[in-house]
Amino acid sequence: MLTTLAVENYRSLRRVVMPLRRLNVVTGANGTGKSSLYRALRLLADASRNGAIAALAREGGLPSTLWAGPEQVRKDRPVQGTVRTGPVALRMGFASDDYGYAMDFGLPRPTDSAFHLDPEIKRESLWAGPFLRPASLLMERVNGRVRIRGDDGKWQDGGHVLQTFDSMLSEFADPQRAPELLALRERIRAWRFYDHLRTDADAPARRAQIGTRTPILDPDGADLAAALQTIREISPKGVLEEAIELAFPGSHVEIVNAAGRFELAFRQHGLLRPLSSAELSDGTLRYLLWVAALLTPRPPELLVLNEPETSLHPDLLPALANLVVTASKGAQVIVVTHSRPFVASLEALADDLHTLELLKAQGATALAHQHPLEEPPWKWPTR
Structure with a gap:
């Protein structure tokens, strides 16, 4: 660590x-250097x-x-230029x-x-x-x-x-x-770094992909369906279902295997048919991507997340915070965020949260x- x-x-x-400690959140106003720290x-x-x-x-x-x-x-003294005395x-x-x-x-x-x-x-x-x-x-x-x-x-x-x-x-x-x-x-x-997972109309996560066992979600999210199925098969029983239920009560995820090509099917209470990944809202798809990334059966030594709350409704922040706290049990985690509600959700769940403003x-x-x-x-x- x-x-x-x-x-x-x-x-x-x-x-x-x-x-740094086990679970760290770096926060601050826009322009204070959070992105620079992530890039470093x-x-x-x-x-x-x-x-x-x-x-x-x-x-x-x-x-x-x-x-x-x-x-x-x-x-x-006011800021002013001086003659450099040390090497660049x-x-x-x-x-x-x-x-x-x-x-x-x-x-x-x-x-x-x-x-x-x-x-x-x-x-x-x-x-x-x-x-x-x-x-x-x-x-x-x-x-x-x-x-x-x-x-x-x-x-x-x-x-x-x-x-x-x-x-x-x-x-x-x-x-x-x-x-x-x-x-x-x-x-x-x-x-492992995750930064602005794509959820646009052409995002790889919205297309069916050939499925193989995927313990680590790819940074572009293309193997989302295979990653979720891997969690379902080799992680502790029920962790995937619990993460979905916490964010979307009454919903669950199915993985459709069509001749080796995996596609996501999202069932919600009140709908007669499941929604494919191409039909999901940006926020719903982004949350599912974070589920696949943070419930990885093969956690890294260090997991760095850059503004994971982007595109998520405030109601989903407690569920996302629960995923982050769960991930910190198997990996050191650094979260970069400017969202005060997300920081508050993390503080409510983690006794050992290390906040760096x-x-x-x-x-x-x-x-x-x-x-x-x-x-x-x-x-x-x-x-």
Whole structure:
């Protein structure tokens, strides 16, 4: 379970060091940095597949994603430009009880390459335990060189030089000397993100699909019918029916198998025939997608949900909150939302809900009610 998330100089996140627990809800007004926090987590996940540079490029490159304010912010002075004293750095990392990891993006060196706008990975560090200390470092990358701490405590050369756009998470594999890096990579790759599940007229979830056992709902929801049937067959008996009944009393879901193609049939009280997924309202279909995503028989270590309440009627929020709380029993959950009623529904069901409210202070995102001395211990690796 992640205990700390740290981001520096990413959009409005000039410096955020956030404590995390089992069930976390990130809330705040529009423009306070909730989406930036969600994207930062996705960037960390992309690094495990060597996709962080491409993800930054899709956002406009490093110049567009860097903190746009001054290097130093003084509450007793108006915001003004100053001469930069440190290197340009976009940094993000996390810590858990057993491992911590951080990566540092910087500006590229002058070059004639056509890819001269690509940022470079300047530093990566992997350490044991929740706090970075010189003695806890297991592996680090400085520019392109990688070194590994051996069993005798001495540093060993990694053996090859990484390209400036390659993460050691994705490109360095040495199960003999660096098993911790491989373990961490697989854990990050198992993180699961759901962001604005499609319910438009052309959404994949509205079409019949070939059905196979589906313990994990695809991000586009195309395998919704197969995912619901998988929950019905291999999850504890009645969990699917309970989730439907809680939201739509007297209703139930059937999965029609037509020569191997699965289609959803939704029966409601008072109707003489079931409704197909193509006939369902956006809100009803979206709720069924969340049922498939959150009741997964194969929960991840980390499940991140971005505004799951979108398109749902307020009457469905308690049922959605129940799904989230149920999911948190098998996975660490981070929910990003601006809906106060949804937060209230979560608070009513979860005794251990960890609410993190974001606000803007002089253009920078900050955690409400967090004094600087109350931040979790965090230290960035130096270049």
